[in-house]
Amino acid sequence: MNIRRIYAIFLRQLYLLRGNIPRFLQIFTWTTVDIILWGFLTKYLSQSGGSGLRFIPILLGAVLLWNFLGQVMQGISMSFMEDSWSRNFLNFFGSPLEISEYITGFVLAGIARSALALIVMILFTTLAFGFSIFIYGSSLALFLGILFLFGITLGIVAMCLLLRFGPSAEWLVWPIPAFISPFVGVLYPLEILPHWMQTIGHFLPPSYVFEGARSIISGNGFSMPTLLFGMGLSFIYLFFAYQLFKRVYRKALRTGLIARYSAETMT
Amino acid sequence: MTSSILELRKVTKVYGETVAVSEVSFTLRPKEILGLLGPNGAGKTTTIDMILGVLEPTGGEILIDGIDVMKNRSEAVSRTNFAAVYAQVPGNLTVAQNLKIFGLLYGVPNLKKRIGDLLAEFDLERFKDTKCGVLSSGEQTRVSLAKAMLNNPRLLLLDEPTASLDPSTAQIIRKKIKEYAANGTGGVLWTSHNMHEVAEVCDRILFLSHGKILLEGNPKTLPREYGKANLEELFITIAREPLTLEAI
Numbered sequence: 001m002n003i004r005r006i007y008a009i010f011l012r013q014l015y016l017l018r019g020n021i022p023r024f025l026q027i028f029t030w031t032t033v034d035i036i037l038w039g040f041l042t043k044y045l046s047q048s049g050g051s052g053l054r055f056i057p058i059l060l061g062a063v064l065l066w067n068f069l070g071q072v073m074q075g076i077s078m079s080f081m082e083d084s085w086s087r088n089f090l091n092f093f094g095s096p097l098e099i100s101e102y103i104t105g106f107v108l109a110g111i112a113r114s115a116l117a118l119i120v121m122i123l124f125t126t127l128a129f130g131f132s133i134f135i136y137g138s139s140l141a142l143f144l145g146i147l148f149l150f151g152i153t154l155g156i157v158a159m160c161l162l163l164r165f166g167p168s169a170e171w172l173v174w175p176i177p178a179f180i181s182p183f184v185g186v187l188y189p190l191e192i193l194p195h196w197m198q199t200i201g202h203f204l205p206p207s208y209v210f211e212g213a214r215s216i217i218s219g220n221g222f223s224m225p226t227l228l229f230g231m232g233l234s235f236i237y238l239f240f241a242y243q244l245f246k247r248v249y250r251k252a253l254r255t256g257l258i259a260r261y262s263a264e265t266m267t
Numbered sequence: 268m269t270s271s272i273l274e275l276r277k278v279t280k281v282y283g284e285t286v287a288v289s290e291v292s293f294t295l296r297p298k299e300i301l302g303l304l305g306p307n308g309a310g311k312t313t314t315i316d317m318i319l320g321v322l323e324p325t326g327g328e329i330l331i332d333g334i335d336v337m338k339n340r341s342e343a344v345s346r347t348n349f350a351a352v353y354a355q356v357p358g359n360l361t362v363a364q365n366l367k368i369f370g371l372l373y374g375v376p377n378l379k380k381r382i383g384d385l386l387a388e389f390d391l392e393r394f395k396d397t398k399c400g401v402l403s404s405g406e407q408t409r410v411s412l413a414k415a416m417l418n419n420p421r422l423l424l425l426d427e428p429t430a431s432l433d434p435s436t437a438q439i440i441r442k443k444i445k446e447y448a449a450n451g452t453g454g455v456l457w458t459s460h461n462m463h464e465v466a467e468v469c470d471r472i473l474f475l476s477h478g479k480i481l482l483e484g485n486p487k488t489l490p491r492e493y494g495k496a497n498l499e500e501l502f503i504t505i506a507r508e509p510l511t512l513e514a515i
Contacts, residue, residue, distance in 0.1 A: 008371035012357075015364045019398075086357035091414075094319040094354070095372040096345040253323040256282070259316045 009105020076155020358400025
């Protein structure tokens with residue numbers, strides 16, 4: 001892999017972000033709206049409920065972590081869409097750029113984007129609702145690691161959809177996190193789900209993060225091997241997502257879709 | 268280093284039942300400007316896409332400086348660059364930003380100086396910090412050409428490079444490209460529908476029709492060899508009645 005080419009891909013995203021206020025605000029807007037909405041809901045539940053559950057750390061922490069995953073995914077998929085919108089595939093894929101460098105550049109953009117969003121979310125939840133994400137202790141690093149890897153995986157899957165089905169597949173990409181959220185128990189324990197949903201949930205790495213977060217907040221701690229299993233699972237999904245993208249890219253090379261992306265299909 | 272910059276060996280591209288390019292073979296030598304001509308749909312852009320490695324041939328081999336594009340795409344393509352009317356650089360970045368990004372992608376040494384030189388050469392200095400999307404089509408074409416020259420490519424691919432330029436600018440660009448070929452070690456593969464331009468610029472031409480090479484030769488002498496007054500007349504004959512020409 002060539003560092004300069006990876007930097008070129010990252011730099012392009014940086015230029016885009018720097019030169020356009022809506023793009024910059026987009027990183028914070030929905031996450032902030034989400035935090036406000038869930039922040040007040042959890043505050044209300046804490047004040048009016050008698051369940052003894054600590055709603056603010058359980059729900060607000062989960063929403064913050066879920067938004068982090070969404071930002072990582074969008075860091076990848078939005079970067080790819082930028083090339084789609086500006087009809088730049090021919091320029092990039094006709095250059096010496098390799099697929100691994102292209103994706104690594106996007107991962108760097110994803111790191112920058114999600115780090116920015118995370119800092120803002122942490123500040124906001126702390127100042128507005130008195131919730132500190134550091135309540136999760138040292139497990140937080142693993143939580144973020146798992147969500148980061150899975151976010152990249154979802155971003156690459158989104159790229160596969162876009163490259164395979166063309167620009168119209170954008171509507172499929174945006175709700176990917178929403179499709180997954182019911183299965184991973186963002187807001188509730190997996191055990192509340194029907195058996196078939198639980199089974200799916202156990203195959204999804206974020207489940208281990210949210211189960212772990214709830215367990216820590218309820219004072220039960222969390223099994224490190226279980227969390228490491230979730231991390232291992234994340235690496236496996238990332239590997240397969242990358243392989244899938246390579247396959248989709250090869251097919252696009254055969255069909256000519258890279259050069260004629262707006263045609264959506266060449267078959 | 269091989270003597271030919273570009274070599275196509277029986278390159279074929281088939282889409283389902285449609286044969287877009289059929290067993291096309293040719294070479295491009297150093298300092299040569301080779302014109303790839305043909306009517307719309309003849310297979311010119313398909314051929315260029317295959318050379319760039321963005322389209323996989325169904326059969327045959329493409330070698331750039333002896334390097335197989337399909338086996339070692341990045342290495343082979345690092346010796347090329349291209350400008351095409353349908354592949355303008357992103358409009359949401361400035362001229363300087365685009366040149367920096369493509370300079371990094373093509374591994375250009377002393378990039379800052381190179382960008383400065385190209386901005387001056389293509390009269391783009393005043394647009395340095397202007398977003399490419401707000402430039403006129405002629406100015407955008409000049410940016411694309413500056414991008415194509417960034418790495419002093421061994422193989423320069425130009426797909427209708429002067430299509431949106433006014434006659435004066437087009438003449439300047441033609442002069443620059445001729446100088447580039449004459450003074451360097453690289454070669455140029457040029458497609459154009461402007462037959463006067465082709466006759467002026469190209470050392471050799473290939474006529475492509477229905478994905479096959481029908482004719483090859485010197486653009487100045489080829490029309491007479493086929494009983495035509497000029498290249499445009501020859502082009503029209505090939506475009507409308509390729510079979511009659513094949514019979515000659």
